[in-house]
Amino acid sequence: MDMIIRLESASGRPLYQQIVDQVKHMVAAGTLRSEDRLPTVRELAADLIVNPNTIAHAYQQLEREKVIETRRGLGSFICNSGSPLSKAVRIAMVADLIDRALVEAHHLGIEADGVRAILEDRLVQLGRSEEKSHV
Amino acid sequence: MDMIIRLESASGRPLYQQIVDQVKHMVAAGTLRSEDRLPTVRELAADLIVNPNTIAHAYQQLEREKVIETRRGLGSFICNSGSPLSKAVRIAMVADLIDRALVEAHHLGIEADGVRAILEDRLVQLGRSEEKSHV
Amino acid sequence: MDMIIRLESASGRPLYQQIVDQVKHMVAAGTLRSEDRLPTVRELAADLIVNPNTIAHAYQQLEREKVIETRRGLGSFICNSGSPLSKAVRIAMVADLIDRALVEAHHLGIEADGVRAILEDRLVQLGRSEEKSHV
Amino acid sequence: MDMIIRLESASGRPLYQQIVDQVKHMVAAGTLRSEDRLPTVRELAADLIVNPNTIAHAYQQLEREKVIETRRGLGSFICNSGSPLSKAVRIAMVADLIDRALVEAHHLGIEADGVRAILEDRLVQLGRSEEKSHV
């Protein structure tokens, strides 16, 4: 199975960050599971046609966030260990992201109920993408 | 009334982006309303003790997003936009931000109910800052 | 004032890690205080005769650990914000380091009281180096 | 009796180093005593499911540190060393490790009394693992 990552070099978002985002998304969606092995740094670099250092940077950030663990000489693997951050910090991080979504929603003319509906929809989508990957 | 903006030079988020965020936040909360006049670039630069270029950059972005309108020789004013984007596009933009929050929440060990609770909390916070502005 | 860092390229310990260690040591000892400005990446690179990327790597790690904060376009500054890690994790980290010291002490024939004495001595030294820097 | 070693492939710490640490820990705790025989390289490699080279590397380092002694054709044995280093050097080595713990503790917001408490706790833990080995 290939891990499918799609980079947009024009997006302004750093390449390594796009990789981090997409791996985290796949883990949250269940497409990648605990103990799954990621492509090696060199493989993914060749696949995405970017410098191996860029991939290494992304993998190191994923490891710092405890999304993956790297076993020397073997490769990198998804792990599901809990975040070492304090609960208050974790909630603040999510609250900040929710805040941004709410402000943006207001400017786009989407009210509270609309945001609630979108939230429920995305929760379902994230859950279902797991089933999709088994079809 | 002064427009109160608080910058964190350490947040990693660019200063101009923080200004954009906070102006949009104030509009979302009702602290700023259509036709309200913003401080001039120079005034705000002196107030926040930052480079005027930084303020100008922020105002330009706000104008691009149709949050404010600059009238030659008169200053910048909040305009009630009415987003020109289609409903589907607008929902997709908010859904994308919600998605990021959900992915992050998953990795921080915060489940669906936790995110719902945070959403309700932030909705209340946004509402309250509106009430404060009515005092 | 120069920030004095001494690298041993033969020590096996990565250069960037040696820089991180020494900055943290100086902060703990009071030689560097909140709001003190660090040399720029390029300055320190020229000073230590290493690649600027190596310094940048060290500074980024210090920022992740909330030892310094970097203000875009201005430089890096010592900050004294608390660790975002949960208390249990923080205690475990220190306990692990203490454990290593205890095991090493045993193999070197130093018993519990000896280690306690060394601890008290180092506590005093760390405190005093602050006074020394003011002479 | 088997020598129980538990490796964490995710810890970042090299496997061979973890083996060295744990053997030294067992000697410090009294679980292993002078003249005790260690498993052969092949036995331990099979037991831990790692490359024999890794075990050999660990044993070589233990021998360099005079923790074990390899007797041709007989195997490896714990030796009660008696470090050849001068007292001043030995104290300096432990002091350096304590220093690192203190610097880390400072940055994690753990004060002197907290470190003292952790030290006493770890001393008790080391002692208890010795008692367990007497059962």
Added chain:
DNA sequence: GTGGTCTAGACCACA
């Protein structure tokens, strides 16, 4: 001028 990102390519430790 400041740090951040990315490329290219070398060397080393580890398994």
Added chain:
DNA sequence: GTGGTCTAGACCACG
């Protein structure tokens, strides 16, 4: 063969 470290040098966003 795997990732980690370091060098060298380019380009860009930010202030």
